[in-house]
Amino acid sequence: MSAIRVLVGTRKGAFILTSDAKRASWDVAGPHFAGWEIYHLKGSPANPNRVYAAQNSSWFGQQIQRSDDGGKSWLPVGNKFAYEGTPGTHQWYDGTPHPWEFARVWHLEPSLTNPDEVYAGVEDAALFRSADAGQTWQELAGLRGHGSGSSWMPGAGGLCLHTILLDPVNAQRMFVAISAAGAFRSDDTGKTWRPINRGLHSDYIPNPTAEVGHCVHRLAMHRARPNVLFMQKHWDVMRSDDGGDSWHEISGNLPTDFGFVIDVHAHDPETIYVVPIKSDSEHFPLDGQLRVYRSRSGGNEWEPLTKGLPQRDCYVNVLRDAMAVDTLDPCGLYFGTTGGQVYASSDGGDSWSAIVRDLPAVLAVEVQTLP
């Protein structure tokens, strides 16, 4: 009998929600790390009991926590994130040079095969790797050092590396995304990198089609087709069919193509989900109606999913790491809001219900499908 474990990071702690495969009744455990910002938690695909958590406070800085019992107990591990060499500068909001300074870990991505190997995407943007279950961290400095780093600039949330995708077919290949620099790919396990932003168009940079400078909010892939990537950009929903070498827009009939999350159905690589947000200055759903949009055709044709979601007076946001899917059949979807609700669907998005509400603002949602 399978079970589901939902890992929820919030502004004031972490919560772990569990259910059997029916996904009808949920137990809520937490808060873990009460009072701390939990930007992300994620379990190891190779050992589901191994869970990593990024714990941060503006007072006390960054902690990394590790659990070896599925989140019941935690152990603080290494929290030293030192940039390689002389960090140099990136662009500040006003275009002036600004020193690279570590602020926090945004995203933790455990290896697909080794529970002791885990990647961390951090602010100011860089990629770190641990090969000893989080005890020590080393920067994969080829990313910041590939040539364009001095031109990267922060988005509203800071200069953050927020997305890490590991190719399940080609173990040499990985993708990252940075706000506001763009998407990058490595084909040698993170040693060297190149920007993959051809086809993106962003009016907020001097050259709207520049190689670097785009505010990519999120990337998603389906395990069966790692060459097909989906992107929620600041504005525009995009698709690549060649591992990021080129992109084309698939916003189609979306009512607004601004948003943060994007994800792919577990069993249908052409079924994707976004949560449209009104605009870059109005971070809430259109018309107070919280709607997930689903495309069954890999983009362009979208349908609103509303059953069970608030359709009036709803002005929450859904942040970039706050949507995930399980691998049961039918596929389950989960997303968290800045209003503290976690909504779930056990029928591919046709209907939704809040499996917990009134948590602190949700920053991240990940799902583990347990045997």
Added chain:
Amino acid sequence: MIRVVIPSPLRILAGVAGEVFLKVSHPVTQRRVLDALEAHYPALRGTIRDQTTHIRRPKVRFYVCGEDWSHEPPDTPLPEPVANGTEPFLVVAAISGG
């Protein structure tokens, strides 16, 4: 023994309750107190001061005998009441909302 009081989030992180008692060689200074604290409780590394530069984090303050010692040089000997354990060395989280 030196008495150290740390904020409640750090007490939880370090797994301690109430005051922390540390053996610190003389002369007792801010640097030696923090070195001893981090040696006994490695989870506190980086939470009070930067792990590399040892510069105090911006939202952390040090209070000693009713005075703010946040900006004193780290190798200045602390007052005798702290050195002899009569008074605690206070690590305080700045009030800044959240």
